[in-house]
Amino acid sequence: MAIRYEDVNEGVRRIFLSGRLDTAGSEQIAPEFAALTESAGRGVVVHLSDVKFLSSMGIRALIAGAKAQQAKGGRMVLHVAGNEVVARTLEATGIDELIPMFEDEEDAERALRS
Amino acid sequence: MPESVTPRRAELTIRADTWDARRAFAWLESAALAHRVPVEQIVRLDHCLDEALANVIKHGGPAALESPVQLQFDVRRSEGACTAELSVADAGTTFDPSTFTADKAPRPASLAAANPGGLGLVMIRNFSDDLSYCRSENRNHLTITVTWTEAP
Numbered sequence: 577m578a579i580r581y582e583d584v585n586e587g588v589r590r591i592f593l594s595g596r597l598d599t600a601g602s603e604q605i606a607p608e609f610a611a612l613t614e615s616a617g618r619g620v621v622v623h624l625s626d627v628k629f630l631s632s633m634g635i636r637a638l639i640a641g642a643k644a645q646q647a648k649g650g651r652m653v654l655h656v657a658g659n660e661v662v663a664r665t666l667e668a669t670g671i672d673e674l675i676p677m678f679e680d681e682e683d684a685e686r687a688l689r690s
Numbered sequence: 691m692p693e694s695v696t697p698r699r700a701e702l703t704i705r706a707d708t709w710d711a712r713r714a715f716a717w718l719e720s721a722a723l724a725h726r727v728p729v730e731q732i733v734r735l736d737h738c739l740d741e742a743l744a745n746v747i748k749h750g751g752p753a754a755l756e757s758p759v760q761l762q763f764d765v766r767r768s769e770g771a772c773t774a775e776l777s778v779a780d781a782g783t784t785f786d787p788s789t790f791t792a793d794k795a796p797r798p799a800s801l802a803a804a805n806p807g808g809l810g811l812v813m814i815r816n817f818s819d820d821l822s823y824c825r826s827e828n829r830n831h832l833t834i835t836v837t838w839t840e841a842p
Binding site: 631 | 708709711712715733736737740741743744747797798800801802804809810812813816817
């Protein structure tokens with residue numbers, strides 16, 4: 577499980593998650609993920625294309641991050657880029673209806689500006 | 691024509707902690723691949739196992755944490771109809787996930803209303819084809835079933 581980020585223009589932060597976001601992996605990255613979403617500018621794109629597995633604990637971290645962004649007037653979106661396993665998990669739990677999910681990175685960042 | 695059934699069973703005992711759970715996932719993947727279970731079905735079983743073990747660890751209480759968790763994996767094939775059964779036995783508090791249905795966890799209307807609790811059960815329900823449960827000798831026995839078809 578790995579997490580890294582980069583800040584781009586207009587206050588957008590890209591957070592890249594990779595590996596196995598099972599219960600153990602999610603607990604491992606949750607504190608850093610929370611800190612990164614809380615300290616971001618006005619928008620966060622979470623890149624999930626390299627995530628091999630997404631557990632309910634991982635989803636819990638995503639929801640907490642999205643709420644933190646919303647509380648400060650920002651927004652969080654997800655970039656899945658053809659990752660069918662992760663997309664199916666997000667759809668099965670209805671999280672894609674709460675946190676917008678995009679196949680295309682430009683569409684994801686455009687959504688933050690709209 | 692007589693039914694052709696090939697039972698195959700693998701077993702593993704682990705501690706009830708999230709890091710030993712990783713060993714269980716490796717065991718499941720290895721056993722499933724050895725028995726030619728399609729990757730898509732392994733992914734489903736993998737999700738169910740992670741959520742089932744997380745429930746044991748987080749909600750099973752002290753008895754669950756102090757006792758080993760026993761896992762069994764069976765694959766059966768009959769004229770192209772295939773069934774994989776993953777059983778999880780733990781000594782935790784009595785809990786029957788098979789009674790959980792989607793209407794017990796309605797989808798939140800907004801992000802603000804979202805409560806992550808119960809998502810694990812939603813995932814087990816969504817990724818399995820059947821769940822069965824019994825309580826025996828002070829242990830929970832949960833059996834998760836996934837099915838698929840193959841060309842005979």
